[in-house]
Amino acid sequence: MxxxxxxxxxxxxxxxxxxxxxxxxxxxxxxxxxxxxxxxxxxxxxxxxxxxxxxxxxxxxxxxxxxxxxxxxxxxxxxxxxxxxxxxxxxxxxxxxxxxxxxxxxxxxxxxxxxxxxxxxxxxxxxxxxxxxxxxxxxxxxxxxxxxxxxxxxxxxxxxxxxxxxxxxxxxxxxxxxxxxxxxxxxxxxxxxxxxxMLIDEVRRGEHPQPQPVIFERVEDRLVRRAIDIISQHLGEVISVEELAKRIGTSRRNIERKFQDELGVGPQRFSRNLRLRYGLWLLHYTDRSITAISERCGFADSAHFSRHFRENFGYAPSSVRKSGSPLAENQVDPFFLHIDSHATKW
The missing domain is CATH 3.40.50.880 (Class I glutamine amidotransferase (GATase) domain)
Structure with missing residues (x-):
């Protein structure tokens, strides 16, 4: 039958x-x-x-x-x-x-x-x-x-x-x-x-965004590229400049100089701003609390995260949740975050 x-x-x-x-x-x-x-x-x-x-x-x-x-x-x-x-x-x-x-x-x-x-x-x-x-x-x-x-x-x-x-x-x-x-x-x-x-608590549709890495193909300096790679793989923690220099086999002074020449900012500020951009991505694409996102992005507490977030983007993290507005092109590209030397504000 x-x-x-x-x-x-x-x-x-x-x-x-x-x-x-x-x-x-x-x-x-x-x-x-x-x-x-x-x-x-x-x-x-x-x-x-x-x-x-x-x-x-x-x-x-x-x-x-x-x-x-x-x-x-x-x-x-x-x-x-x-x-x-x-x-x-x-x-x-x-x-x-x-x-x-x-x-x-x-x-x-x-x-x-x-x-x-x-x-x-x-x-x-x-x-x-x-x-x-x-x-x-x-x-x-x-x-x-x-x-x-x-x-x-x-x-x-x-x-x-x-x-x-x-x-x-x-x-x-x-x-x-x-x-x-x-x-x-x-x-x-x-x-x-x-x-x-399978311990998967939600259905994700096809349009759900992939977590995105930092793409740094346009950064010419080899040591800066290696440093960015390390920073982007540790967005949940703060890596000191001394530790970063040690991991890539150079001195603190040399890596700071190379970051300034290549990106116009030092590695510490670059790392913080990258973690803030990751936080912005999480605010738009997840339902995690601001406190949880602060911790996920390596900030000591939500007040610390919110203060730097406002300084960097001009508004509070809470306003992102309230407005639900799409990401602006000059803030975070939801496809890839391209680092194009001095063309990107860090």
């Missing part, structure tokens, strides 16, 4: 590429697993999934974990969705041609395809992204732009749904994509059940 459409299990085929990234794979498949059955029993009743590689051999993740057994590439029409997961990118390595042809076949058969993490590179190799928005992690944005200048990547959101093509930045956002599909096919209750068991 054929089950009604609403009762058919959601079937997903995973194409695991060489050195695929484990986290987006695990986040996606575990979200399916938890929605497939009552509690945590893991029976594939409402959802089922198949792991595939081009050769049918075990798949080795970038961290060394092995997924086994895997099947050879099955008929695309056996699945409601095909999920391709990429990993470490080496330009000298050729694209998996069997996977490329398989994805082309799936597209011709109108089987929806999902590219997770660098799986989107394989979709590009297959010629499927022409004229489409292509979601990619900020980490791979520059690489994709350089290697595929005809493709316009989107790196300011978690995932993009173009109908039969969904692309996702990867990481834990893979769980958001899985929940998005589960809600569509099985209902919101099953999607929320999965997320809650």
């Amino acid at each position: 054929t089950l009604p459409e609403a009762q058919r299990p959601l079937s997903v085929g995973f194409v695991l590429l060489n050195r695929f990234t484990l986290l987006p794979f695990a986040a996606f498949v575990d979200c399916l697993r938890l929605s497939a059955d009552e509690g945590d029993r893991s029976r594939p009743l409402r959802c089922n999934w198949t792991f595939m590689t081009s050769s049918g051999e075990s798949a080795v993740a970038s961290c060394g974990a092995i997924i086994s057994p895997c099947k050879t590439l099955r008929d695309p029409q056996a699945f409601d969705y095909i999920v391709v997961i990429g990993g470490v990118q080496e330009e000298r390595e050729k694209a998996d041609q069997r996977a490329v042809e398989y994805l082309r076949q799936a597209a011709q058969l109108n089987v929806p395809i999902i590219g997770l993490c660098t799986g989107v590179f394989t979709l590009i190799h297959a010629g499927l992204m022409a004229g489409k928005r292509c979601c990619v992690s900020w980490y791979h944005h520059g690489d994709l732009t350089r290697r595929f200048p005809d493709v316009t990547p989107v790196a300011d959101r978690l995932f993009v749904d173009e109908g039969h093509l969904i692309t996702c930045a990867g990481g834990v956002a893979a769980a958001d994509v899985a929940a998005y599909l589960i809600e569509r096919h099985l209902g919101k209750a099953w999607a929320m059940k999965s997320l809650h068991i």
Whole structure:
């Protein structure tokens, strides 16, 4: 007896590429697993999934974990969705041609395809992204732009749904994509059940912004770039100039001089202003309290944060929450925070 459409299990085929990234794979498949059955029993009743590689051999993740057994590439029409997961990118390595042809076949058969993490590179190799928005992690944005200048990547959101093509930045956002599909096919209750068991307390839609790094490609001095990299990775703490100089192998006097020459401010003020801009981003895109944001940005207390915030932006943090106005272009770019030497006020 054929089950009604609403009762058919959601079937997903995973194409695991060489050195695929484990986290987006695990986040996606575990979200399916938890929605497939009552509690945590893991029976594939409402959802089922198949792991595939081009050769049918075990798949080795970038961290060394092995997924086994895997099947050879099955008929695309056996699945409601095909999920391709990429990993470490080496330009000298050729694209998996069997996977490329398989994805082309799936597209011709109108089987929806999902590219997770660098799986989107394989979709590009297959010629499927022409004229489409292509979601990619900020980490791979520059690489994709350089290697595929005809493709316009989107790196300011978690995932993009173009109908039969969904692309996702990867990481834990893979769980958001899985929940998005589960809600569509099985209902919101099953999607929320999965997320809650995974200790994810909210549904994030595709337009939810990716946390953004500092992009400093236009800063010419090598030591300044290294210092900015360290500062941007420690936005929740204050690193002394002495410690910063020690980490990059120079003197305090030298790094202060180089910052002044390159950016017009010293490293201490640069760090504080960068943490304030991070605070502004958090005020707009999260519901954390001002006290929590102050702590997250490395300030001693909310009064200290608020005073410097007002000095830097001309208004209090509380006014951001009250107005809910979009970010001004001269304050924080919600896509990337570009540092363009003296062109940016620090």
